[in-house]
Amino acid sequence: MRKLFEYNWQVRDDWFAWCQDVPEEELLKKRTGGIGGILHTLFHIADVEFSWLSGLQGKPDFTEPFEAHASLEKVMALSARFHEEVRPFVLAWSPEMEEKELSEPTPQGKPEIFKYGEIMRHVIAHEIHHMGQLSVWSREVGKVPVTANLIRRGLY
Amino acid sequence: MRKLFEYNWQVRDDWFAWCQDVPEEELLKKRTGGIGGILHTLFHIADVEFSWLSGLQGKPDFTEPFEAHASLEKVMALSARFHEEVRPFVLAWSPEMEEKELSEPTPQGKPEIFKYGEIMRHVIAHEIHHMGQLSVWSREVGKVPVTANLIRRGLY
Numbered sequence: 436m437r438k439l440f441e442y443n444w445q446v447r448d449d450w451f452a453w454c455q456d457v458p459e460e461e462l463l464k465k466r467t468g469g470i471g472g473i474l475h476t477l478f479h480i481a482d483v484e485f486s487w488l489s490g491l492q493g494k495p496d497f498t499e500p501f502e503a504h505a506s507l508e509k510v511m512a513l514s515a516r517f518h519e520e521v522r523p524f525v526l527a528w529s530p531e532m533e534e535k536e537l538s539e540p541t542p543q544g545k546p547e548i549f550k551y552g553e554i555m556r557h558v559i560a561h562e563i564h565h566m567g568q569l570s571v572w573s574r575e576v577g578k579v580p581v582t583a584n585l586i587r588r589g590l591y
Numbered sequence: 592m593r594k595l596f597e598y599n600w601q602v603r604d605d606w607f608a609w610c611q612d613v614p615e616e617e618l619l620k621k622r623t624g625g626i627g628g629i630l631h632t633l634f635h636i637a638d639v640e641f642s643w644l645s646g647l648q649g650k651p652d653f654t655e656p657f658e659a660h661a662s663l664e665k666v667m668a669l670s671a672r673f674h675e676e677v678r679p680f681v682l683a684w685s686p687e688m689e690e691k692e693l694s695e696p697t698p699q700g701k702p703e704i705f706k707y708g709e710i711m712r713h714v715i716a717h718e719i720h721h722m723g724q725l726s727v728w729s730r731e732v733g734k735v736p737v738t739a740n741l742i743r744r745g746l747y
Contacts, residue, residue: 467731550747557740561739564719564739568724570625571728572727574623586705
């Protein structure tokens with residue numbers, strides 16, 4: 436579990452570094468698919484990871500809109516802040532936590548039950564999926580995307 | 592490990608179902624980013640999963656080009672054939688296999704060492720990443736993409 440989170444954190448930082456050379460208007464530009472923009476996607480990834488992992492810890496999720504954080508500097512700061520909060524939980528993950536249950540109310544108010552292991556994998560897949568979208572938009576901007584390879588990252 | 596492979600197999604099948612309503616010229620059309628097309632991406636995902644998992648089992652990888660399989664029917668048949676071959680290995684995965692080592696020659700002929708657990712996660716992330724690209728191209732075709740959600744798939 437931990438290795439895939441570490442992979443995502445590394446790839447996210449690589450994308451933040453990639454963003455440094457890109458004009459902010461390109462980062463904010465509305466695009467086809469996904470959440471509709473590069474910076475908004477990076478905000479969304481950090482938000483979703485933080486909110487689900489807060490839920491698993493019985494803490495409130497994050498509800499601020501992207502518009503309150505719509506610059507590279509602000510999204511990077513938010514992601515770094517969230518990282519400090521989620522990292523200890525991920526590093527303390529153990530197989531016994533797989534089957535723990537989280538009850539979340541649906542919009543209709545009925546409780547929906549998820550396993551902790553299910554939420555953790557959902558968060559992992561969520562980030563990788565959105566990074567795939569960034570890789571397409573990267574070519575639209577005329578830049579080589581960050582590599583998605585998990586091998587050769589020093590994770591093992 | 593197994594759950595993320597099962598997720599990928601389900602999502603891949605959802606994309607094959609999605610493809611049924613799309614004209615083949617759209618599936619074959621050259622697109623920006625990634626491997627450059629919808630059907631080529633689905634071929635590539637199946638190929639990469641099969642080839643790495645064959646390597647872990649000491650079997651030869653797959654070397655045929657996309658051009659030999661460039662129709663929805665052929666890619667689906669190839670993916671189904673590969674699935675039968677990789678599934679038993681994934682289902683038999685156990686934590687003791689994490690640290691086993693695979694030695695692969697680099698293009699320069701020097702051996703490169705990977706852990707089995709590293710390759711398995713690389714294959715998982717590889718497929719999810721490419722599915723993210725499909726989701727952008729899906730909107731270009733004017734269709735709603737397959738959901739990337741891991742929750743609410745009956746996996747848990």
